[in-house]
Amino acid sequence: AQSVTQLDSQVPVFEEAPVELRCNYSSSVSVYLFWYVQYPNQGLQLLLKYLSGSTLVKGINGFEAEFNKSQTSFHLRKPSVHISDTAEYFCAVSVTGFQKLVFGTGTRLLVSP
Amino acid sequence: DSGVTQTPKHLITATGQRVTLRCSPRSGDLSVYWYQQSLDQGLQFLIQYYNGEERAKGNILERFSAQQFPDLHSELNLSSLELGDSALYFCASSVATGETQYFGPGTRLLVL
Numbered sequence: 001a002q003s004v005t006q007l008d009s010q011v012p013v014f015e016e017a018p019v020e021l022r023c024n025y026s027s028s029v030s031v032y033l034f035w036y037v038q039y040p041n042q043g044l045q046l047l048l049k050y051l052s053g054s055t056l057v058k059g060i061n062g063f064e065a066e067f068n069k070s071q072t073s074f075h076l077r078k079p080s081v082h083i084s085d086t087a088e089y090f091c092a093v094s095v096t097g098f099q100k101l102v103f104g105t106g107t108r109l110l111v112s113p
Numbered sequence: 114d115s116g117v118t119q120t121p122k123h124l125i126t127a128t129g130q131r132v133t134l135r136c137s138p139r140s141g142d143l144s145v146y147w148y149q150q151s152l153d154q155g156l157q158f159l160i161q162y163y164n165g166e167e168r169a170k171g172n173i174l175e176r177f178s179a180q181q182f183p184d185l186h187s188e189l190n191l192s193s194l195e196l197g198d199s200a201l202y203f204c205a206s207s208v209a210t211g212e213t214q215y216f217g218p219g220t221r222l223l224v225l
């Protein structure tokens with residue numbers, strides 16, 4: 001079975017600073033990896049996904065993530081955050097495309113002025 | 114706006130009761146997924162339907178059931194409700210299995 005670990009439950013950061021949200025996964029087979037964002041009182045929105053090919057994936061809103069197979073990681077990064085990036089971020093894994101997503105526990109990004 | 118609609122937005126009910134949550138997928142999407150988000154369990158996949166047929170099952174309790182109708186909308190039925198069923202229930206849809214899942218705004222269920 002697959003699992004996802006998001007070690008940081010909360011990450012406080014100042015506006016315009018860079019941020020990295022960590023995600024590690026566990027799987028005995030090849031995986032697809034995703035980052036979703038959940039703004040307050042809203043559903044989940046796909047930020048980016050890794051299916052195959054280039055290990056550096058660019059997503060929406062200036063976010064990017066790098067797939068590292070040897071470290072089984074898929075960390076999310078943004079070089080300069082905005083107040084509007086304050087949200088909950090979920091890393092997810094699937095081994096059958098998008099059929100069944102297994103989510104991490106989420107990381108709350110708190111951006112302050 | 115993802116194009117996925119869910120009704121109702123909020124639902125308050127009592128233990129032992131039964132409720133039905135409704136989801137309308139994006140236009141053209143054949144696959145519907147249900148997820149439960151709770152404080153203690155996090156985000157969990159419940160069940161998936163594709164064009165009316167059940168395709169995948171996750172951590173869905175026997176007290177819960179779902180179906181997808183010919184017009185592709187889906188309903189999640191929760192019965193014999195317990196306090197622990199209080200959660201946010203999300204529906205997502207995709208064109209087909211293996212494609213990007215688009216999430217609805219969720220239905221917040223409170224069982225008293």
